[in-house]
Amino acid sequence: MLPEERFRALVEEFAASPGVSVPGEPGRRGFGSSALKVNGSIFAMISGDKLVLKLPHARVVALIGTGAGTPFDAGKGRPMKEWLTVTGDDEESWLALAREALDFVGSAHR
Numbered sequence: 001m002l003p004e005e006r007f008r009a010l011v012e013e014f015a016a017s018p019g020v021s022v023p024g025e026p027g028r029r030g031f032g033s034s035a036l037k038v039n040g041s042i043f044a045m046i047s048g049d050k051l052v053l054k055l056p057h058a059r060v061v062a063l064i065g066t067g068a069g070t071p072f073d074a075g076k077g078r079p080m081k082e083w084l085t086v087t088g089d090d091e092e093s094w095l096a097l098a099r100e101a102l103d104f105v106g107s108a109h110r
Contacts, residue, residue, distance in 0.1 A: 003049045006091055010098050043105035044098045051086040051094055053101040060084045
């Protein structure tokens with residue numbers, strides 16, 4: 001399965017979740033328009049054919065340490081501490097990590 005197809009599966013999975021907005025919704029343009037958001041904040045997106053997620057810094061460090069991800073750099077020359085580029089390409093790990101990201105970002109806005 002291609003990364004775009006796997007991301008579409010995530011979009012379908014989370015589309016009905018409370019507070020979640022998905023790519024393609026009316027009025028969404030510009031940065032983040034192709035990302036999954038909860039309460040207006042991005043929690044998952046595709047960048048360079050890789051899944052990128054927002055997670056707690058300690059979790060990002062731990063996942064990098066296990067080889068499950070790499071630091072995400074938004075083109076500014078330094079990694080963003082709460083963002084992870086997922087190295088695995090299996091649907092189960094994408095879904096589990098995306099759920100963690102949804103919980104993390106969603107809890108920040110409660």
